[in-house]
Amino acid sequence: MPLPESPAATESSTTRLEAFSDGVFAIAITLLVLEIRLPPEAEVAHAGGLARTLLTLWPSYAGYAVSFVTIGIMWANHHEVIKLMSGVDHGLIVWNLLLLMAISFTPFPTAVMAEHLPHPGWDRNVAVAFYCGSFTLTALFYNLLWRNASRQRRLIRPHVSDERVRAISRAYAPGTFIYGAATAIAFVSVPAALAIVGGLALFYILPKRGAHV
Amino acid sequence: MPLPESPAATESSTTRLEAFSDGVFAIAITLLVLEIRLPPEAEVAHAGGLARTLLTLWPSYAGYAVSFVTIGIMWANHHEVIKLMSGVDHGLIVWNLLLLMAISFTPFPTAVMAEHLPHPGWDRNVAVAFYCGSFTLTALFYNLLWRNASRQRRLIRPHVSDERVRAISRAYAPGTFIYGAATAIAFVSVPAALAIVGGLALFYILPKRGAHV
Amino acid sequence: MPLPESPAATESSTTRLEAFSDGVFAIAITLLVLEIRLPPEAEVAHAGGLARTLLTLWPSYAGYAVSFVTIGIMWANHHEVIKLMSGVDHGLIVWNLLLLMAISFTPFPTAVMAEHLPHPGWDRNVAVAFYCGSFTLTALFYNLLWRNASRQRRLIRPHVSDERVRAISRAYAPGTFIYGAATAIAFVSVPAALAIVGGLALFYILPKRGAHV
């Protein structure tokens, strides 16, 4: 590995940054399934057969679905944001790398949450808070990436209106707070925290009214 | 993560939707091998050596092959369908995400089926039904994606004939029913259910007569 | 999943076939590392510490290196072959899918071989034969893909000379036999079989004399 050297801002670079990010999104989303595992044979027999065991894995399926949709939303939004940018600079590469780091981490908190969801107790609160906390970090890096790129329109394409930049800033800002609130709430009420995270994913999936949506 | 924002329908988006989907297809198909595992050394010795153990893993190889070809067919068809579309809207992104979610899930039911195939009994029926059921879900999302995009030709390119749209609708409709039937049949006869799923994969692989094939 | 439908031969399809195949090559090559695992702590202590344990993992490193280079060679050659083709038909998609299936399988025989290499005995012969056998299958599918596409120049671009087509057929034919021979030899002599497989990988890595190479 060479010593760090930073590329100049060039338009062509956004293509490759996007392709690399797409790869990481696609892999992180697909690795989620590896965290769903059948318990050992003895436990399957003890649980009363395979059918019942597969049903008891519902927290794994739910975690898989919510994380899958959440990463999917992030992918779609990432695309929307990057295509407004005229080039790539050191700051964008670094914030993007930290964002991808948080996204790639998702399979671990998803597995931790799924493992503890069936067992009421303090550990379950911790597991759900850990899950929501990892999305909070992701939302934070997302906002920092956008702020860094849009500050004084540093990396924004000329044809993008100031209004559109402000609209995106407004739309992205609440994410960190909502996920942060879900993290805090998880220590008090697991269902309430999950309702927030699952609700955001569901809200995105539901059909939208309006012109293009 | 920002709050959901939906991109406008733009032609260039189909390229990126396709690239992302391709990535997920390629990863899901390659992760299948991770579910093939050698039993612990003690079991290998007990089974009468490595050669015999490798032979007893035939359900894993068969599951790997059928799932690999089935995902491969889905990839080829996904390409055919997406290239008829003039753009991407919120509905297409969401149905595509749900389709990818079902496809990425495949390694888990494949492993569950392979583990239970050698041991006759109710759990084997359940495992095969679970396997067929996951393909049923995939086929269902596939149809919903297509119906959503082709309804009133919403996202269909102008040059594509109505006849071609109807032909695809006709060709895709039976998939959900056939896989759904295999799921139901699995509870009665494992070989019959596997014959359907394996037969569909084999049918695709066999050379075709006719113009383009 | 829809019922199988085969795409017409179109030039643009080779790009996407190649991109999908590249994805599978890149993932299969990177998954190899997941098969290298540290034994449990108790065994590390028993083996006389971590340094010694890391050294005893040499068969895993060797297997990783040979499989990595072998898949890398296949990737480079795949590119060379596909770019001679004017389009994609059903046969090419199917043979390519079977080729990718054999390549994606590589991590499993690599792990089986690495696990048994340190322990002399019949199981070691079987493990190495299994490893060489999986490359034999890969070489076979590679040849069938090429024969199917080049027969009567079906999918060959017009500007490619007959001589070049014959030269490739000649160059690829021995692969199946050499790997097949290594498979048979593995039952008699493990070092001889490994010398063939490792030698082919090394031969490729060594600098070549000549114009561009």
Add this chain to the structure above:
Amino acid sequence: MPLPESPAATESSTTRLEAFSDGVFAIAITLLVLEIRLPPEAEVAHAGGLARTLLTLWPSYAGYAVSFVTIGIMWANHHEVIKLMSGVDHGLIVWNLLLLMAISFTPFPTAVMAEHLPHPGWDRNVAVAFYCGSFTLTALFYNLLWRNASRQRRLIRPHVSDERVRAISRAYAPGTFIYGAATAIAFVSVPAALAIVGGLALFYILPKRGAHV
């Protein structure tokens, strides 16, 4: 698999070499998370609950972050280097393959280091040296790739100045020595070795002053 055949140097090939390399970078960086695992339930209870257990995993998080950023830096630099090249020859393919082999290996030494970091003793020194050693190898292959391609400007595009080539050679040369030094130092002082490796990653992340950064 065919017998080795080497492609002629053609500009278009750099695109595909880069796409394949990008895939391997993206996968290797995303697989890092699979090495972070929760200990079995009994150990979690023994450690005093999930919250405490998640905290004791800090070496895994730290290793994940440092390896993620380090691979990210390598990706960014790889792009900078490849885009200076006018084509691909056998040497570039081979050195690139060896570089990717070293990068794909990263998840294993990362896991080995994370597992041993909490337990003082000789094994910890060995684990950190193994980790730094794998980056040394990566840096070495990186330099060999660059030297091979830039020697007598063999593969350098005409418009790139001699000065720029020399500047890159100067910037990349110290990498191998610094990581090599960290490897040696790890046998004496674990904190000092980690300070070097972590410091290089941090140094890259920090905002830069100057023209393009």
